[in-house]
Amino acid sequence: MTEFDFIRLYLQCQQQDSELVLGIGDDAAIIRPRNGYDLHFSTDMLVGGTHFFPDVAPADLAHKVLAVNLSDMAAMGARPRWALLSVALPELNKDWLTAFCDALFTLAARFGVTLIGGDTTKGNWVFNVNIIGETPYQQALRRDAAQAGDDIWVSGLLGLAAAALDRHWNKVTLPATVFAQCEERRLRPEPRVALGQELLSLAHAAQDISDGLAQDIGHILKASKVGAEINADLIPTLTALAQQPSLTVAQLRHWLLAGGDDYELVFTATPAQREAIIAAAERTHTPVTRIGVITTGTQLHLHDHAGNVIQLQQQGFDHFG
Ligand code: ADP
């Protein structure tokens, strides 16, 4: 199969939408954005050996590369609209590409995203998506808008992907059923797009958790010039994981606070919005948990139920750290 067969047969098969003037096939796509909306642009790349194992299933890889980008849109309350996909592959294998494109277009369709372009080159396993989303004019959720007194909330369950990865490296043992649930989260993160859009009118600041909660909330604290108090015992995780007798408290805390690959949202909102946030979470079928408060300081303070201070060895993932 040639590069042009791949583009024509696998990629150039989608419906157009009203703002897309020109899709795949020319030198560049054309979008005519509607009035009253701000556009969001973001990109996230997966590299073989760094972000995925060489034997990854093509459907899992496709899901993840789009999902991590959708998660960036969710973090800003944006509605994802368009994506560009750049791939470097050693060969164009029909079965592999069929499985990859099926999963990619399935997830794209679920979130109303149209693939509008990309690049295809021979190379060593790199997958990059550029995503474009929109929010109503000046409504976006940003990292710099947290206020002292805000509640801190997280969506979903944290630490599962990190636990699965440590099990892959044989650093821990996990029962097969627990590992399977963790592995599902590592391979198939669920971007919290619907919740993010609901939060536009409810939250002050938001961010998605990709490199570990402690590090990622640190970005909100820095940008907003505030501090935080978090009770680590309130951070939601899989009950069966938390109850593993073979795991130390320190191991579990490390996954919850510094693990990475969660793709959940952390957001802050005034306590007056508690009921509205719980209602939004129910409408969007997204569990949310309150884990702490924003303070007037500049530091993140972690403690447990008994009030003991928790010191973290490592805040989160850093490619060059
Ligand atoms: P050019 O050489 O002018 O950059 P290409 O031959 O690379 O054009 O691409 C032709 C068309 O196919 C363009 O519209 C481009 O956006 C699209 N395209 C190429 N690769 C991909 C891909 N992996 N995913 C989506 N669209 C792609």
Ligand code: MG
């Ligand atoms: Mg090109």
